Amino acid sequence: MLLLIERLNGTSIGKMAEIIKHKHLIIRAETGKTPTDPKWLHSWLVKLVQEIKMDICQGPITAYVNIPGNKGLTGVVIIETSHIAVHIWDEVNPGLLQMDVYSCAEFDPQTIFDFVDEEFAPVKLEYKFLDREKSLTTIEAKNKIR
Numbered sequence: 001m002l003l004l005i006e007r008l009n010g011t012s013i014g015k016m017a018e019i020i021k022h023k024h025l026i027i028r029a030e031t032g033k034t035p036t037d038p039k040w041l042h043s044w045l046v047k048l049v050q051e052i053k054m055d056i057c058q059g060p061i062t063a064y065v066n067i068p069g070n071k072g073l074t075g076v077v078i079i080e081t082s083h084i085a086v087h088i089w090d091e092v093n094p095g096l097l098q099m100d101v102y103s104c105a106e107f108d109p110q111t112i113f114d115f116v117d118e119e120f121a122p123v124k125l126e127y128k129f130l131d132r133e134k135s136l137t138t139i140e141a142k143n144k145i146r
Contacts, residue, residue, distance in 0.1 A: 025101040030094040033095075045060040048112070060077035
C-alpha cells in the first residue's frame with residue numbers, strides 16, 4: 001500500500017480513494033495436472049503477475065512441503081497492491097489447488113481462470129470474487145468458466 005501511495009504522490013486523498021479498490025478472488029480447483037517443482041511455481045507466479053498487469057514488490061517465495069498428509073507446493077508473491085498466495089496438494093487425486101488473489105487495484109478474474117485452466121487442467125473449479133471495500137460483497141465474474 002505504501003508503494004502505491006508513493007506512486008500516487010501529489011494525488012489528493014479523495015482521488016486515491018477512487019483509485020484504490022479491494023478485490024479478493026478465492027479459487028479452489030481440483031487439478032488434472034498437479035506440479036511439484038518449486039522453481040516451476042516461482043516462474044508461474046511471475047507470469048501470472050505480469051498477466052494481470054501488476055508489479056512484484058517481493059518474491060515469489062515458493063517451497064515444496066514434504067510432510068505426509070500435507071505434501072505439495074506453496075507459494076506467495078507480494079504485489080505492490082497486495083498479494084497472491086497459492087497452495088497445491090499432490091497426494092490426492094485429483095490434485096487440489098487453493099489460491100488467493102487480493103489487490104487494491106482492478107483485475108479481471110477471467111484472466112486468472114484462464115491462466116489456471118491452461119496450466120492445471122482443472123476438473124472442477126470453484127471461486128468467490130469479493131469486493132471488500134465496505135463489506136464482503138460477492139461479485140459475479142464477467143465470463144463463465146469454460
